[in-house]
Amino acid sequence: MNMITFFLVGLLVHVVFFISIFDIYFTSPLVHGMTPQHVSLPPPAKRLVLFVADGLRADSLFKPDINGTTRAPYIRNIIQNRGTWGVSHTRVPTESRPGHVALIAGFYEDVSAVAKGWKENPVEFDSVFNESRHTWCWGSPDILPMFAKGATGDHVHTYTYPATMEDFASTDASKLDTWVFDEVKVFLNSAKQNETLLSKLHEEQNVFFLHLLGIDTNGHAHRPMSTEYLDNIGLVDAGVAEMVSVFEEFFGNDGKTAYVFTADHGMTNWGSHGASHPSETLTPLVAWGAGVQTAQKATSTSQNYDDDFLKEWGLETYRRVDVNQADIAALMSSLIGVPVPLNSVGVLPLQYLNNSQHFKAENMYANAIQILEQFKVKMEQKKETTLSFLFTPYQILTDSKQMDFMRHARELIQKGQFKDAINLCDLLISQAMEGLSYYHTYDRFFLGSSVVLGFVGWTSYVVLVILKTHASLRKPPISRDKMPGRSVGKVFLCIGLLVTLFLLLQASPFTYYIYCLLPVPVWYSVIKEFGTFVDLIRSIPSLPLSKCCGYFVLVTFGIELLVVSFFYRAMLTLGLITLTLWPFVSGLHRRAKSRSVSWVLSCLCLAAFPLLPVVGREPNTNYVLCAGALTLFNSFSYLWSSHGHVGLHKRDRRLFIGQMIQVALCAYVLASTHSSLQLKQGLPLFNQLISWSTLVSSFFVPLLTSTRLFHRLLSILLSLICVYLLLSTGYEALFPPALSWLMFVWINMEQDAMDTQGASSTTELHRIDFAETIDLTKIRQLKLDDIRRSYFFVFFIIIAFFGTGNIASINSFDPASVYCFLTVFNPFIMGGLLMWKVLIPFIIVMCTFETVQVSTRLSSRSLFLIVLVISDLMALHFFFLVKDHGSWLDIGTSISHYVIVMSMTIFLMLLSVMTHILTSKRILIGRRLKMHFK
Structure with missing residues (x-):
């Protein structure tokens, strides 16, 4: 099997292994073919108004200021006098789309939607909006369309503002909320002149959805502790008060309007969300109006919560009723008398209802049957795709037991034993949920x-x-x-x-x-x-068994260290400190004293990064300026050294000087952009043009320079660091220069580690040309020491990945890192820039590994095969660590670790091709400006 065939087969196999995790753990929980469950009793409300304050933390709403005044006096008054309140507990990932799906559709986001973004549904799902007679929505163009697309008929009407309004550099993002409030008023006023619309508005089972994005946008741009974020809460509170007054006046104060105020997710102190920090998963829920229980005094049993929030919020005397986020869909359905969404897994929170026990029992019964319907469809699907003698049904809920449950619950309701009926329905729901999980994980x-x-x-x-x-x-x-x-x-x-x-x-x-x-x-x-x-x-018998056993033990220990580093980044620091011993253990310090000292110092310098915080840090452009200065100093030192003059033509020298000027310019642009945004002057057009042109030029400028080993590496490094500086906000800007220092030392150390027979001298190392055809007769066989080289490479790749962050945690992403390129919210472009920032340290290590292979006269395939074995052993390790039980954070983290390692392996295979082009190819521009690859 030749190298190309092996590469393609290996890539295909790893893609299959990568996709397998989605079929095993990420399959859609949704089933279709259920029957909607209607309740015959009349609902308490004719219409529902849903307010969702995107990105609002529970403590930010409920907690009074230092002087004891509340930021949301209207909502506070509702809690104390008119409604029921509590905390809505969200699930990971705490993002806008899954949060709204849980709120409105009652299930936790189908994970296959990750690849579809925010606007498109990978599968159609039912929702409260779909079950309603009519729904009118105002707000973000990223959220509203997905509920309209999945609705049957044409009864979900959306009104969205332009996407350009979602600008993180905006002087006042609260205008997004003001726009919603103003549009609702315009809409209701125009309805008075439109008989058809007026008639629709006065029908039953209508929903009005107000999506308020200003708080989230201000939180990303200015942090949740900022004046902008906190003032926006006050603006929303005043807007809600005004909207309630407008709706009550429009419908003649008929007392048939129910109101629900909540949030899709919270936000960390550093202005991000996506993970499981309490500031992200604890969101407010306040309900009032028709059919909702009025404020109740707290009792010892009703306030049995393990947190200290009640006292901190000053609400210990008012009954708090917490719910899971998916429960809100069931609550809204019962208030206006529509069936609970077919795919909902929420349980109706009865304490929010102010109605008869009969009404509560009937709604709980409908809720239980609705979840049982999902269980039955799931069971039938699995039975149809399993041979009868291999099929093992869920014994706790067989067909006969289902019938007994339903018959007994109905009898209890008919006899007026509503409390017992509710308890029985609650038991049926819990068993049906367990059964759903059983069949969902059957294969x-x-x-x-x-x-x-x-x-x-x-x-x-x-x-x-x-x-x-x-x-x-x-x-x-x-x-x-x-x-x-x-x-x-x-x-x-x-x-x-x-x-x-x-x-x-x-x-x-x-x-x-x-x-x-x-x-x-x-x-x-x-x-x-x-x-x-x-x-x-x-x-x-002819092998050096002691050396083989030593390598086996060291690599086994090293792989375990890398696996543990996914959970504890500090283990990478321990690994780097251990690597400082290499020159002394191998005896290299006797032949290369100065390089051994550089090796130790560069390892220790890089060892500091895994100990620094990943999230929760404030932007500091001084670090970025320092990183730019450090890069320029090292570049000048190399260019004016004797090695820098080897084979360096005037044309190449001009290119290097131009790249160094670009480094200085990028550092200035970063500092200038953040200064402009702090002054609320927006993103300067000049800075934006420089940023995008730098990003584009970074892909081909290195191809214009000499293919001599260190010349080409320096050019690649300068291009990558330019982009990295633009995407940095703090100390992480120092990471590529520190990593590059260690990589340059590693190249020289590996040359010294070669046997003296046939090894290149130091001078020859600087004269190596990536573009030269490799003499196949000089390609050597693998040695035991190559296992160490391969492990070093895998270790440095993990360092490149986790050195300054952890992509397994979504909330480690700071939106401020892309502000040099754009400030208007665009998840795909922002995500692409983030991925490129993550890949830049990868490419630095990959180019170094390519250099090590060339300088040690080893075929590019040889070392990579050992790397493949080490990374596959890590992936297999994580496959066995995948969990399907415990907290949602534990489950998500265990799966993401496997996905990261598999992605890394696939990326390495693809990046090996990219780095080969980056190092060995050159664009020659002739006199007639005809370009060709050399």
């Missing part, structure tokens, strides 16, 4: 076993390829064909046919065939190389 063990079998087979095959091709084990085979190839092929062909037949009989999805059949050719390839195992066993 998980089967699929997981298939993926692990394929994983182990692939890793074994790569090890065999290393041994056979690169480790001098290609001896004349004596017993290589003890296992006849044709016989083995027939056996595996039969296995493949049996697996296919089994999947066909079960009507399994297409992806199941991939996961279950992939191990067949992989293990066939492994068994075919049985002779390589024989050669290895025969060569054991």
Whole structure:
């Protein structure tokens, strides 16, 4: 198998392993075909007004100021006199789309929607808006359309402002909320002149949705403790008071309007959200109006909460009723008398209702049947796709037990034993939810076993390829064909046919065939190389066993250290401190004293970064200016050194000087942009043009320079650091210069580590040209020391990834890092810039690894195969650590770790191609400006 074929096969296999986690753990929980459950009793409200203050924290609303005054006097008055209040507990990820889906549709976001962004539904789902007679919505163009798209008919009407209004650099983002309030008033006034619209507005089961984004935008731009954020809460409070007055006047104070005020998620002190910090997951819920229980005095049982918020908020005398965010959809449905959304997993919070016990029991019964309907559909789907003798039903809720539950609950309601009926329905809901989870994860063990079998087979095959091709084990085979190839092929062909037949009989999805059949050719390839195992066993007496065992122990310990570093970043500091011992353990310090000192100092310098905070830090452009100055100093030092003059033409010198000027300009642009935004003067157009032109030029400017080793590396580094400076807000700007220092030292140390026979001198190292054709006769075989080189590379890749942050935590992203490029909210462009910022340290390490391979005369495939084995062992480790129980944070973190490692492996394979182009290709511009690759 040639290198290109092996690369493509390896890429395909890893893509399959990567996608498998989505089929095993990220499958859609939604089912279709259920019947809506109507309640025959008349609802208390004819209409519902829903206010969602995007990004509003519970403590920011409820907690009084230092002087004891409240920021939201109207909402406070509702809590104390007219309504019921509590905390709505959200789930991870605490983002706008999943929060609104939980509020309005009653289920926690289908994770396949991650790839679809904010505007498109990967699957259609039911919602309170869809079940309503009419719904009118005002607010953000990122939220409202997804509920209109999934609605049947044409009864969900949306009014959105232009996306350009969502500007983080805006002098006053509260205008987003003012726009909503003004538009509602204009709409109701115009309805008075429109008989058709007026008639629709006075119908029953109507919903009015006011999405208020100003608080979230001000929180991102100025932080939740800022005056802008807190003042915006006061503006929203006054706007809610005005809207209530407007609605009551419009409908003639008929007392048939119910109001719900809540938030989709909160926000951290550093202005982000997405993870599980209490400031993100605790949101306010206040309900009042028709059908809602009025304020109740607290009792010892009603205030049994483990937090100290009540005293801090000054609300300890008022009954607090907490809910899960999905419960709000059931509450809204019961208030206006529409069926609970078909996919809802929320439970009706009865304490919010001010109605008869009969009404509560009937609604709980409908809620229970609605969830039971999902369970039954899920069970039937699984039964249809499983052979009858293999199907194991959920024993707690068999068909007979379902009928008993429903019949008994109905009898209790008919007898007037409403409390017992409610308790029975509550029990039925909990058991149906457990059953839903049981059938949702029914195939998980089967699929997981298939993926692990394929994983182990692939890793074994790569090890065999290393041994056979690169480790001098290609001896004349004596017993290589003890296992006849044709016989083995027939056996595996039969296995493949049996697996296919089994999947066909079960009507399994297409992806199941991939996961279950992939191990067949992989293990066939492994068994075919049985002779390589024989050669290895025969060569054991000639191997340095003590050195082999030492490397095995060190690599095993090293892999475990990397795995633990995903949970505790400080472990990377321990690893870097351990790496400082390498020159002394290997004896290199005797041959290269100055470089050994540089190695120790650069390791210790980089070791400080994993100890620094990932989130919660204030922007500080002084660090960025310092990083720019440091980069310029190092560049000047290299250019004017003797090594810098080797092979450096005037044209290249001009390019380097131009790149250094660009570094200084980018540092200035970053400082200028943040200064302008602090003064609320917006993003200067000149700064924006410089930023985008720098980003675009960074892809091809290095290709204009010399392909001499250090010349090309310096050009790549300058281009990448320019972009990194523009995307930095604080100390992380110092990370690429520190990492680059260690990488340059590593290149030189590896040259010193080579055996003196045939090794290049230091001078020759500086004369290496990436573009030169490699003499295949000088390519050496792998040695045990190459295992260390490969591990160093994987370790440095993890350092590049976790050195200044943790992408596994969504809330580590600071929107301020993209303000040099844009300030108007655009999740895809912002996400793309964030990903490029994450990849820049990757590319620095990848280019260094490419250099190490060239300078140590090793084929690009050889070391990478060892890297592949190490990263696959890490991925397999994380596959076994994936959880489907515990807190939502634990589950999400365990899955994200596997996804990160698999993504990293796939990225490394793709980046290896990119870095080869970056280092070895050159664009030549001739006299006639004709460009071609050299």
